[in-house]
Amino acid sequence: MTFLFRGKPKRELRLFFATDVHGSDRCFMKFINAADVYKADVLVLGGDIAGKRVVPVVALSGGRHRGTLAGREMLLESADDLDRFERAAAAQGLYSYDTSTDEVSALERDPSAVERLFRRLARERLERWLMRAEERLKSLGTQLYINCGNDDPFELDELIQGSGFAIFPEGKLLDLDERRALASCGFANLTPWRCERDVSEEELASRIERSLVGWNADGRQLVFNLHCPPYASGLDTCQLLKDDLSPITEAGQPVVGPAGSTAVRAAIERYQPVHAGHQSRQRVPGGSPERSSRGLRLQWRPVIRPDRRMKPVYGGRGCIGVIDLSTCTSLTAEFQLTLPPEVVAVFSRLRLPRGEVSVEALDEMVRSARVEEAGLELADAGASSIVFACTTGSLLHGPGFDIALAQRIEKATAVRATTTSTAVVNALHALNAKRICIGTPYVDELNRRERVFFEAAGFEVLGIQGLGLRYDREIGRLSEAAVKQLARSADVVGADALFLSCTNLPALPFLAELEVELGKPVLSSNAATIWESLRLVDGLPARGGFGRLLSGVAD
Incomplete structure (x- = not known):
């Protein structure tokens, strides 16, 4: 008896195409990793691989540095801060460059020197990319084609041609x-x-x-x-x-x-x-x-457009996704007080270990993969933007940590994300505040980190007053009298604004009254979070009566 064995049909060629990574480390590594994720036989990068600009990182005394990212000047206190800044810049396709104040001044006077520097940094990044690509792809047997686009300097061609692995x-x-x-x-x-x-x-x-x-x-x-x-x-x-x-x-x-x-x-x-x-x-x-x-x-x-008469009952103008803490009660209540009727907020919660507002508990929370999972839950509900609503949790590890946290959420969800600490910085700028004072319910170590964050963001912190509370449920149960007393004790003569920190601090209903009493803008974490969230939904106004920021005076 004879058996005819048929082999499995050969799988069709699988090609993965991407273009316009514009110097972004993150985008390039996603492109390279696609070979394994999608089992691609061929990767084609279609061009525009160079970044857009150079970001100077100026060395200061005591091992500190200063740099500007996303329009915010940051003071980088440690090597870890510097590393986070440079990685965040590279993820955005920027070329960070360690330099001095004198060299920056010289570069500003010599555009040709800036162009030469840009091209050198573009070559160096591409060289690193080519080495990483060979390390990742050679063992997989994946063909790699990298072309240059109209934005790319001609000298990048030679690097690809001479790589020995990538094909130009x-x-x-x-x-x-x-x-x-x-x-x-x-x-x-x-x-x-x-x-x-x-x-x-x-x-x-x-x-x-x-x-x-x-x-x-x-x-x-x-x-x-x-x-x-x-x-x-x-x-x-x-x-x-x-x-x-x-x-x-x-x-x-x-x-x-x-x-x-x-x-x-x-x-x-x-x-x-x-x-x-x-x-x-x-x-x-x-x-x-x-x-x-x-x-x-x-x-x-053909595109199916919704009938205007079929406007949703809730969220007709937008859906805000909020990542809240398991122990927080004030944020949900204050969102409900302020949102216009055509906007809806949906919430997902992170468990705060032991209910502690401490460095250890917050660090455990923000490192958890639950951050991305919570973001995905909000994306499932149709959120058009997501806010990570925890002040100290989003500034815990210094300048740039808020941006990195938002980028984690965006990477997981493909939805625009922000954080409470980012929102506070933007709100203070909108209020034209340069010298600020801060009232918090926190312990001293968190107050110290908060001061560092806001000083790195360019504000002069005249004073910071904390209540020393260690558990979040204690914060949410504070009375009206206790909140007002915190504001009065934290106020400093000469400050442009008073910031009341913590998304579980029930301060929103008293902001307008405190502004009259203290004679300056008073904003809370929740006021800033709500204001920033509404800015991302067509700039819609909040319901009035909750201080200058939400009443539109800041705009």
């Missing part, structure tokens, strides 16, 4: 397997920025054709890696600019239209690639380009 595909037709070939072009049509690889439509068409020399379909499939999006595809819809970068307007309104390449579109229509990867210059309002097995189909996908 510019202007070439390369076999992905026996059935598929990849054609690549990182040049783009002329933009108002006149980047290094911006060329005329005629030259771009010529470069695309040169990348296709030797192509013969003959049953094979073609994959395009063309950095520039095709004209009028939806990928290229953006605000149109003049050559001086000012917006084109009609009747006082910005003009939106296509800015992609006619040469790229013509190549897609002629060669009908099975897949075409491009940068997206802006999301398309109301639709998206549709891809099919015959390449990019240049038409709109």
Whole structure:
């Protein structure tokens, strides 16, 4: 008897495409890790790999440094603070540069020196990326193609070509397997920025054709890696600019239209690639380009728009996600007091170990994977933004920790996130406060960390007064008289504003009264958290009567 054994059919080639990482360490590592996560045989990075700018980190006395991130100047007290700052900058695609005040002044006078420095830092980061990529991908047998885009300096080409592992595909037709070939072009049509690889439509068409020399379909499939999006595809819809970068307007309104390449579109229509990867210059309002097995189909996908008469009963203007503490009672009540009726807040809670408001308990809480899980629960409810609502929990480990915490939540949920300590900083700026005093229910160690955080954010802290309470439930049970007495004892003559810290401190109903008594703005953690949350929902106003910040005086 004879048996015919059939082997398993060979798995189709799996290709993962990404583009425009713009110097971000986080985005590049996600791209590299996609090989294992998605079992990809081929990774293609389509261009614009360089970052956007240099962030000076100025050395001060005593081993301290000063730097600015996300518009906030930070005082970095320790090596750990510096490391967190530099990692946060790299995640955002910025190049941090250790320097001195004198060198910064010299660079400001010499734009060509800044450009040389930028290019050096871009090369150094790309070199590190190439080494990491080889370490991660070589054992997996994954092919890696990295191209440069119109934003990238030409000297990056040589680094990729000389890496010994990554393949630089510019202007070439390369076999992905026996059935598929990849054609690549990182040049783009002329933009108002006149980047290094911006060329005329005629030259771009010529470069695309040169990348296709030797192509013969003959049953094979073609994959395009063309950095520039095709004209009028939806990928290229953006605000149109003049050559001086000012917006084109009609009747006082910005003009939106296509800015992609006619040469790229013509190549897609002629060669009908099975897949075409491009940068997206802006999301398309109301639709998206549709891809099919015959390449990019240049038409709109129908969009179902809700009937305006079918407005939701709750949350018609927005849904705020709040990560609260298991022991907190004041925040929920004060959100309910202030939110406008067209906005809804949904809550998820983190367990505060032992109910302690201590460094150890807060550290255990913020290190837990429960932070990401809570964020995902809020995303499931449709939250359009998420706030981590704990003051000391979000500033516990110094300058930049609030930003890193928000980024953790954003990474897990793909929803915009912020924190209470970030909100307080923004609120104090909105109130034009530079010299502040602080009242807290905390123990001394947490007060010390809070002072360091706000001083690093650029405020002069004239005084900080704490109640020494160790358990969060004690804080939530404070009386009106106790809260007002804390405010009076913490107030300092000459301060521009008084901040009452802690999201479980029941202070919101008394802020307006305290402002009249003390003659200055008084804000609480919850007032700032609610104000910041509403800013992220179309800037809607809160219900009035809860102090200057929520009454709109700060704006």
